[in-house]
Amino acid sequence: MDDFQSLVGRLLVAMPGISDPRFEHAVILVCAHEPDHAMGLRLDRPAPGIDLKEVLTKLKTDAPDASAQRAVLIGGPVERERGFVLHTDDWLIDDASLAFGQGLAMTGTREALIAMTDPITGPRRSVLLLGYAGWGEGQLDDELGENVWITTEADADLIFDTDYDAKWSKALGTLGIDPARLSGQSGRA
Numbered sequence: 001m002d003d004f005q006s007l008v009g010r011l012l013v014a015m016p017g018i019s020d021p022r023f024e025h026a027v028i029l030v031c032a033h034e035p036d037h038a039m040g041l042r043l044d045r046p047a048p049g050i051d052l053k054e055v056l057t058k059l060k061t062d063a064p065d066a067s068a069q070r071a072v073l074i075g076g077p078v079e080r081e082r083g084f085v086l087h088t089d090d091w092l093i094d095d096a097s098l099a100f101g102q103g104l105a106m107t108g109t110r111e112a113l114i115a116m117t118d119p120i121t122g123p124r125r126s127v128l129l130l131g132y133a134g135w136g137e138g139q140l141d142d143e144l145g146e147n148v149w150i151t152t153e154a155d156a157d158l159i160f161d162t163d164y165d166a167k168w169s170k171a172l173g174t175l176g177i178d179p180a181r182l183s184g185q186s187g188r189a
Contacts, residue, residue, distance in 0.1 A: 006033045007140070009101020011158070012040060012149040013171045016182045019148075022077050025168040028133055029086070029154055031098065031106055038135040041075040041086055041106070043127075043159055044167040052128055055083070056113060064117050071162065075129030083130055085112035087123035088156065101154060125160045150175065 007030040014026040028040040052070035056063035075084060089097075089105040097107040105123075115122035135143070143149055152174050161167055169179045 004035050007038070007151060008033050009104065009154055010151045011043075011154045011171055012140075012151060013168065013175075014149060015147055016179075023133075026133075027158075027167050027171045028076070028149075029101075029104075029159060031100055031132075033140065036137040038140040040133045041073075041084060041129050042133060043073065044164045045074045046071040046164055047074050047130060052113075052116065055128060056117070059110065059113065061110070061114060062117075067117050070116075071127075071164070073127060073129045073164075074131060076131045076133030078132050078134045080131035082108065082132075083113070083128055084108050084132065085116060085123075085126055085128055086159070087112070087116070087126035089123075091115055091121070091123035103156065104154075104159070125156060127160060150177075 010030050012026070012028040012030060014023050018024055018026075025044070026042050027044045028042050030038060030040045032039040050072050051068050052072060053063040053065070053068035055072060056067060074080065085107050087105055087107065089099045089103050092099060092105055093107055093109060093111060096109050097105045099105045113128065116126045116128065144151070152171055158167065158170055158174070161170065172179050172182070
């Protein structure tokens with residue numbers, strides 16, 4: 001695959017009419033993309049009835065009251081019991097954090113959860129996600145070719161925006177696309 005182009009650090013925005021209802025109006029940050037696999041985190045779907053304080057309490061970790069205001073997101077349908085902290089790369093753990101894109105990192109440790117609640121030594125911006133979206137060899141590229149997704153640049157303001165209902169429209173807006181004008185039908189030229 002000489003023409004392979006990695007999408008790491010970019011956003012996938014679901015097109016209307018996506019055949020998998022789990023990804024309707026999805027905005028996914030691509031964290032890893034190689035010819036044989038891809039992995040991303042969905043940024044627009046809060047987990048119903050759960051917040052950061054509840055997760056920290058279940059882990060018997062100090063849970064500041066402010067953490068009750070922080071949503072936990074469903075990062076995707078794969079390994080939903082596994083947590084990932086998506087954060088700015090101003091806070092990293094050697095051998096545990098994966099830095100990628102423009103100033104982003106992902107860490108799946110208890111220390112990352114604790115750091116999320118520390119405004120002084122923790123990352124400047126962060127969110128906890130449960131699960132991830134994954135693609136096998138060539139699958140994501142096939143979906144892109146079938147116009148299932150469009151891609152756009154990712155920026156921290158959109159990634160960490162807490163207006164989850166509007167994130168899909170905002171992501172399309174970065175491309176100058178009015179969501180009301182999109183069709184779920186695809187065609188061939």
